Amino acid sequence: MKLVPFNISYLKRFKGSGGVGTYAVQFAKKKGAFVAATSTQEDMLKELGVDKVINYKEVNWWELEEFQKNPFDTIIDVRGTSFYKASTNKVIKSRKDGGVFVAVTGDDPSPTLKTFSAVFSFFSKLLWRPLWTRSGFWRTTYPTCTPFVCIPDKPMLTEYFRELDELKIETVFDPSGPFRLTSEGVKKAFNLIESHHTHGRVVFQIAKN
DSSP states (O other): OOSSOOSOSEEEEESTTBHHHHHHHHHHHHTTOEEEEEOSOHHHHHHTTOSEEEOTTTOOGGGOHHHHHSOBSEEEESSSSOHHHHHHTTOBOOGGGTOEEEESSOSSSSOOOOSHHHHHHHHHHHHHHHHHTTSGGGTTTSOEEEEOOOOOOHHHHHHHHHHHHHTTOOOOBOTTOOEESSHHHHHHHHHHHHTTOOOBBOOEEOSOO
């Protein structure tokens, strides 16, 4: 199972220190990619093999001249809002040159869908953006937008765990845990997840040692 096109030489991982990010950056490095990630956890990501860590609180990564001169082949976005920033600032290659933008979430990872227009806007981008970025008219302007949709089955999970073992992929756990499996512990864990500032996987302690 390949979650992203790993036959690449240059990959940018947006928010690389979360639960998904810590896996993705390791897979990409093991497959030979140059990996850049945005995070405040530089030391942790360096230990995972990330080549360049950008502190998103201090720098707008899409404005960096080094990326504009040498644009990414692939961007994986788990935080939202970066498709147009990446495209208009030309820090990712166009579809004509092989650029791929993998959207794990929509433009807003925590949308407020209280009106019909808000619902329509959110889902139309998810559905139509992949279509129009594949049209001939946009091939020299935008990368191919690919939404990440995964419905795991037994063969897929078997292959996934095989690669985890074969490539020696580490699982990183958020230092705030493990959380107790109580009402208070569950609330704390979900508040952390909703903050979008997890540093690895959030886990629960379900039994005493």
